[in-house]
Amino acid sequence: LNAFQRLFSARQLCACRRCLTRSPRTWLAACVLLVLCVHYLLLLPRPLLTANSDAARQRLAGSAGPADSRDGSSQRGSEGGGGNSDSGTPPRHPRLQFACRRSDAPEWPVDLGPLPAGQLKLRSDAKILLLVDNENGPVTRQLINLLEHMRLSYKTAPTWKPLPHLTSSDRGRFGAILMDSLSAYLNMDRWNRGLLDRYCRDYAVGQVAAMLASGGGGSGGVRRRRQQQRRRRQQQKLYRNGRLGDLPVWASPVSIGDLINSSSSGSANIGIHVSRLSPVTRLTKSGILAELPLPGDTGAGHWMTFNTSHEGYGYVAWFKSSNKANGDSGGDRLATVLSDSGRYDGIARVIFGYDFSPWLHAALLADALAWTSRGRFAQSLDRFVQVDIDDVFVGPSGLRMLPNDVDALVATQRRWRSRFGLSGFTFQLGFSGRYFGRGNPAENAGDARLLTLRRHFLWFPHMYKHNKPHTYAISPHHSGVYPVHEPLYAAWRSVWSINVTSTEEYPHLRPARRRRGFVYNGVRVLPRETCGIYTHTVRLADYPRGQQRLRQLVLGGELFHTVLLHPICVFMTHMPNYANDRLAYYVFDGLFNFLTCHTNIRLRWADPQRLATLYFNSAHREERQAPLWLSPCADPRHREIWAGPKDLCARLPSLLIVGPQKTGSTALHTFLSLHPQLLPSIKHPRTFEEVQFFTDPNYAKGLLHYYSYFNYTREFTVNFTVDPGARPIYFEKSANYFDQARVPGRVKALLPSARIVAILMDPAQRAYSWYQHQLAHGDPAATNYSFYQVITSDDAAPREVRQLRHRCLRPGRYANILKRWFRQYRPRSVYLVDGDQLRNSPAQTVHRLQRWLGLKPQVDYTQLLLYNKRKGFYCYRPVLSDLTVERRPRCLGKGKGRRYPAIDEASLAYLRTYYRHDNAQLYKLLRRHSYKPPGWLLALQNGGKPVA
Numbered sequence: 001l002n003a004f005q006r007l008f009s010a011r012q013l014c015a016c017r018r019c020l021t022r023s024p025r026t027w028l029a030a031c032v033l034l035v036l037c038v039h040y041l042l043l044l045p046r047p048l049l050t051a052n053s054d055a056a057r058q059r060l061a062g063s064a065g066p067a068d069s070r071d072g073s074s075q076r077g078s079e080g081g082g083g084n085s086d087s088g089t090p091p092r093h094p095r096l097q098f099a100c101r102r103s104d105a106p107e108w109p110v111d112l113g114p115l116p117a118g119q120l121k122l123r124s125d126a127k128i129l130l131l132v133d134n135e136n137g138p139v140t141r142q143l144i145n146l147l148e149h150m151r152l153s154y155k156t157a158p159t160w161k162p163l164p165h166l167t168s169s170d171r172g173r174f175g176a177i178l179m180d181s182l183s184a185y186l187n188m189d190r191w192n193r194g195l196l197d198r199y200c201r202d203y204a205v206g207q208v209a210a211m212l213a214s215g216g217g218g219s220g221g222v223r224r225r226r227q228q229q230r231r232r233r234q235q236q237k238l239y240r241n242g243r244l245g246d247l248p249v250w251a252s253p254v255s256i257g258d259l260i261n262s263s264s265s266g267s268a269n270i271g272i273h274v275s276r277l278s279p280v281t282r283l284t285k286s287g288i289l290a291e292l293p294l295p296g297d298t299g300a301g302h303w304m305t306f307n308t309s310h311e312g313y314g315y316v317a318w319f320k321s322s323n324k325a326n327g328d329s330g331g332d333r334l335a336t337v338l339s340d341s342g343r344y345d346g347i348a349r350v351i352f353g354y355d356f357s358p359w360l361h362a363a364l365l366a367d368a369l370a371w372t373s374r375g376r377f378a379q380s381l382d383r384f385v386q387v388d389i390d391d392v393f394v395g396p397s398g399l400r401m402l403p404n405d406v407d408a409l410v411a412t413q414r415r416w417r418s419r420f421g422l423s424g425f426t427f428q429l430g431f432s433g434r435y436f437g438r439g440n441p442a443e444n445a446g447d448a449r450l451l452t453l454r455r456h457f458l459w460f461p462h463m464y465k466h467n468k469p470h471t472y473a474i475s476p477h478h479s480g481v482y483p484v485h486e487p488l489y490a491a492w493r494s495v496w497s498i499n500v501t502s503t504e505e506y507p508h509l510r511p512a513r514r515r516r517g518f519v520y521n522g523v524r525v526l527p528r529e530t531c532g533i534y535t536h537t538v539r540l541a542d543y544p545r546g547q548q549r550l551r552q553l554v555l556g557g558e559l560f561h562t563v564l565l566h567p568i569c570v571f572m573t574h575m576p577n578y579a580n581d582r583l584a585y586y587v588f589d590g591l592f593n594f595l596t597c598h599t600n601i602r603l604r605w606a607d608p609q610r611l612a613t614l615y616f617n618s619a620h621r622e623e624r625q626a627p628l629w630l631s632p633c634a635d636p637r638h639r640e641i642w643a644g645p646k647d648l649c650a651r652l653p654s655l656l657i658v659g660p661q662k663t664g665s666t667a668l669h670t671f672l673s674l675h676p677q678l679l680p681s682i683k684h685p686r687t688f689e690e691v692q693f694f695t696d697p698n699y700a701k702g703l704l705h706y707y708s709y710f711n712y713t714r715e716f717t718v719n720f721t722v723d724p725g726a727r728p729i730y731f732e733k734s735a736n737y738f739d740q741a742r743v744p745g746r747v748k749a750l751l752p753s754a755r756i757v758a759i760l761m762d763p764a765q766r767a768y769s770w771y772q773h774q775l776a777h778g779d780p781a782a783t784n785y786s787f788y789q790v791i792t793s794d795d796a797a798p799r800e801v802r803q804l805r806h807r808c809l810r811p812g813r814y815a816n817i818l819k820r821w822f823r824q825y826r827p828r829s830v831y832l833v834d835g836d837q838l839r840n841s842p843a844q845t846v847h848r849l850q851r852w853l854g855l856k857p858q859v860d861y862t863q864l865l866l867y868n869k870r871k872g873f874y875c876y877r878p879v880l881s882d883l884t885v886e887r888r889p890r891c892l893g894k895g896k897g898r899r900y901p902a903i904d905e906a907s908l909a910y911l912r913t914y915y916r917h918d919n920a921q922l923y924k925l926l927r928r929h930s931y932k933p934p935g936w937l938l939a940l941q942n943g944g945k946p947v948a
């Protein structure tokens with residue numbers, strides 16, 4: 001009836017009724033017409049007729065093809081009602097087709113038993129321990145990528161080395177153990193394996209591991225080859241009888257090619273069946289049949305399949321070749337993902353027989369982590385999706401939206417709301433008024449239609465004349481959003497009260513998994529994701545590097561991963577994606593269909609205000625911080641859009657003395673300042689020579705704040721005539737940079753080619769010096785507790801004592817801290833000063849440093865630094881602007897080089913033990929990177945005897 005009503009207008013229908021009542025001949029004609037219609041309807045494709053039947057529902061829900069063609073036809077109706085009836089053209093946009101199938105395999109036994117109970121005393125910020133056999137291997141990279149996507153914190157440790165500390169103060173540090181290679185775990189040395197298993201049992205921590213048929217890939221390098229050989233040997237040892245070490249599981253590799261060939265009807269009937277009953281599946285829809293080859297599969301060919309008869313094990317996913325269909329004997333089923341509820345040895349496990357490149361394994365990995373951790377690492381099933389359309393009026397004539405495209409926009413909103421549960425879904429349109437009505441007549445009609453239907457959408461001001469304020473605004477990155485265009489944020493707040501926006505890191509995008517939101521100047525900035533379509537992607541046939549790429553991106557690729565693993569996704573699309581081939585519908589319909597077919601994800605929509613509240617209040621609390629300030633100097637496009645002072649790039653420091661505290665950093669800073677080419681930062685009234693920009697709360701003050709420390713005229717410093725080729729080097733010293741975890745990344749982002757100087761002195765002496773410093777400042781913890789009491793205090797001690805202990809001990813763990821810096825800077829950009837040498841022979845120390853910095857001219861520090869008997873330290877002779885040197889040396893302030901009793905024996909002994917492991921690590925680290933270890937470290941490694 002609906003179809004009839006659509007085919008004929010109301011007037012035609014009434015006329016028809018009048019005819020029917022008048023003549024019997026018309027009655028006859030009507031009957032013939034009716035018979036023809038019935039006949040036609042019976043010939044219609046079955047899914048339409050049996051939409052409620054089970055089979056049809058599967059096909060409709062799963063296959064974007066038939067479902068969408070139905071939707072397409074109804075949408076066609078609505079589009080036709082608006083624009084297409086004008087032109088009479090059929091819908092132009094392509095549809096993304098894929099098979100959505102349900103498993104019909106008999107269910108495999110499942111482990112319904114409870115997970116083992118342990119003490120469950122985990123630290124509240126429990127991490128995942130990622131045990132890797134191949135640090136740079138593809139599986140490790142995949143795992144790290146997925147963990148970053150899920151924002152789960154992790155610690156990587158090699159399987160063949162001693163395990164990291166698993167507990168701290170009676171609490172477990174790790175909530176799950178993830179491994180790139182089960183065979184490496186099974187071949188671990190007995191002590192490590194015992195320790196790990198014991199930890200897992202005691203703290204009810206599960207294990208998730210991959211077991212590859214090939215034993216892990218990788219090529220090149222002698223070391224790499226040796227590792228491969230080792231792995232191969234491990235595998236061979238493991239397969240002697242096919243049993244996986246001491247687990248009651250047998251494994252055998254299987255080739256997908258062979259499986260497909262052996263199937264009677266080709267690849268169509270080969271797939272991975274996901275259990276309907278397994279307790280592991282959560283994000284992944286149970287009972288699906290994922291077709292092979294799986295989208296996202298990098299195609300290594302061989303899968304590892306498992307077999308077990310132990311009742312504690314359950315099959316999460318398996319192959320079943322169709323030529324043995326309905327094989328209730330179970331002989332043709334080959335498990336690819338296996339779960340172990342822990343009834344065998346008290347440890348819950350999930351084992352994967354392939355890497356994590358296929359989307360199914362990415363989803364099952366998230367499920368496995370949630371299951372083995374009893375929900376600790378479980379994400380919500382809600383996924384909020386917002387779609388922005390940039391520059392709705394901007395585009396060359398011939399590519400812009402027509403009235404029917406605008407109607408399709410409204411119809412799509414409605415369809416997504418009802419079909420995908422995106423209740424209230426509304427497109428956000430970027431208003432760029434300057435370009436309104438700049439197309440051909442049909443396109444101008446499209447622009448007009450957009451305005452007529454304006455209330456169907458949300459709008460944000462964008463680009464030219466931001467005269468449509470709304471509480472959500474997109475940063476116009478053309479005018480310099482990145483790092484953050486500070487005046488723009490200020491204007492948003494003060495003029496339009498805008499407090500939410502989203503942004504990309506223009507012009508260098510980070511991969512989706514690394515994008516983070518931030519709050520700046522009261523504006524909450526959500527990270528924006530890319531969905532593979534841009535202004536220039538207009539037609540599917542012309543999609544860059546082939547349409548197959550876009551297909552893969554949606555069906556299990558990066559875009560699928562983005563929504564699968566991120567609770568909140570803001571996508572930026574562009575006006576031409578909704579005209580022409582309407583690629584936006586191709587992408588999002590395909591994506592939503594694929595997600596609803598294969599996962600239990602609940603698609604949601606919220607307006608930007610709510611979205612920002614959700615994002616910053618719950619899921620990403622830690623992101624309520626300042627943005628990461630990137631250098632506007634590194635890229636010409638950045639420099640072009642930088643709206644701040646033009647000499648910023650020349651003035652940003654290229655040398656940083658990072659501490660740690662109490663190692664002589666002030667002395668080094670003062671001595672370096674004597675050099676005419678080195679220009680220190682302006683003094684701060686409270687922190688003196690220290691800028692402390694990269695630590696909180698100063699970091700939030702922004703780039704201009706940092707710049708202000710270096711914005712002075714040359715007269716401020718000594719006006720030497722230096723080598724004409726030499727340029728001034730701005731530098732700063734902040735001793736608290738060294739051990740703050742966020743600082744190396746922040747420094748690298750803003751000063752990518754800076755040189756870093758750190759001073760290493762005996763950590764025991766450093767800890768004691770800090771205690772004396774606090775004592776001199778009247779710190780109650782230092783006043784009321786002895787040094788020994790402070791450093792040996794435990795978690796039951798008063799808060800201020802624990803804090804002091806922390807500040808005494810933590811910066812001395814040099815190896816761990818230096819590794820953080822080495823992750824950002826190559827060792828050749830990091831100079832390490834021996835603290836004892838700086839104190840006892842500063843001239844030689846600074847000479848070496850000025851050579852490393854390549855300074856011209858070289859300054860003779862033996863003339864400038866003189867030992868002062870009264871002070872017991874070296875003092876300096878200031879250099880005057882007329883190149884003369886002051887006669888009377890000046891010493892550092894009374895807070896540097898204090899007089900206090902020597903450290904007591906008991907404290908020293910305690911600290912020697914405390915730092916033993918760290919010092920050994922430091923020694924190795926320095927050797928590995930070809931540094932000469934400082935004298936005190938050599939002496940300690942030499943059993944306390946000084947080394948010549």
Ligand SMILES: Nc1ncnc2c1ncn2[C@@H]1O[C@H](COP(=O)(O)OS(=O)(=O)O)[C@@H](OP(=O)(O)O)[C@H]1O
Pocket residue numbers: 660661662663664665666667735769770772838839873874875892895896897898
């Ligand atoms: N020439 C000279 N003059 C004075 N002091 C010197 C000098 N060379 C090294 N030292 C040692 O520097 C220690 C202070 O370190 P910092 O400047 O890094 O301290 S701070 O973190 O900036 O507060 C300071 O620590 P204390 O002896 O505990 O006061 C000194 O041991």
